[in-house]
Amino acid sequence: MKMIFAIVRPEKLKDVTTVLDSKGFSSLTEMSVRGRGKQRGIHIGNMIYDKLPKEMVIIVCQNKDYEEIIKIVIETAQTGNIGDGKIFVVDVGEEYTIRTGEKSKEDV
Numbered sequence: 058m059k060m061i062f063a064i065v066r067p068e069k070l071k072d073v074t075t076v077l078d079s080k081g082f083s084s085l086t087e088m089s090v091r092g093r094g095k096q097r098g099i100h101i102g103n104m105i106y107d108k109l110p111k112e113m114v115i116i117v118c119q120n121k122d123y124e125e126i127i128k129i130v131i132e133t134a135q136t137g138n139i140g141d142g143k144i145f146v147v148d149v150g151e152e153y154t155i156r157t158g159e160k161s162k163e164d165v
C-alpha cells in the first residue's frame with residue numbers, strides 16, 4: 058500500500074476530492090495546513106508571508122492505484138503557477154479497520 062500526501066491550493070480541494078470520488082477513490086483525509094516551498098513564501102517589500110495556507114489530502118491506496126491517483130491530482134490541481142503544491146508518497150506497512158479489528162489484505 059501507499060500513502061499519498063497531496064498538498065494543494067485551497068481553491069482546488071473540492072475539485073480534487075470530487076474527481077477522486079468519481080474515479081472510485083472515495084476514502085481520504087483532509088487537513089488544512091500552512092507551509093512554504095522553495096520560494097519561502099511570498100515576499101512583498103519588507104513583508105514576508107512565509108506560511109501560506111494549503112489543503113492536504115491524504116489517501117492510502119493499493120500499489121496498483123497510486124500512479125492513477127497522482128495523475129488525477131496533478132491534472133485537477135495544476136494551474137502552472139508557482140505554489141500549485143506538492144505530492145509526497147510513502148510506503149504503508151499495515152492497515153486496520155477499527156470496527157472489525159481486521160487487518161487489511163496487502164497487495165504486492
Ligand SMILES: Nc1ncnc2c1ncn2[C@@H]1O[C@H](COP(=O)(O)OP(=O)(O)OP(=O)(O)O)[C@@H](O)[C@H]1O
Pocket residue numbers: 064090091092093094095096109111138139140141142143
Ligand atoms: N520539501 C517540502 N517538505 C514539506 N512540505 C513541502 C515541501 N515543499 C513544499 N511543501 C509544502 O507544499 C506547499 C506548496 O509548495 P509549493 O507548491 O510552493 O512547492 P514548490 O516546490 O515551491 O513548487 P513551485 O516552484 O511550483 O512553487 C508548501 O506550502 C508546503 O506546505
Ligand SMILES: [Mg+2]
Pocket residue numbers: 093094095096097139140141
Ligand atoms: Mg513554491
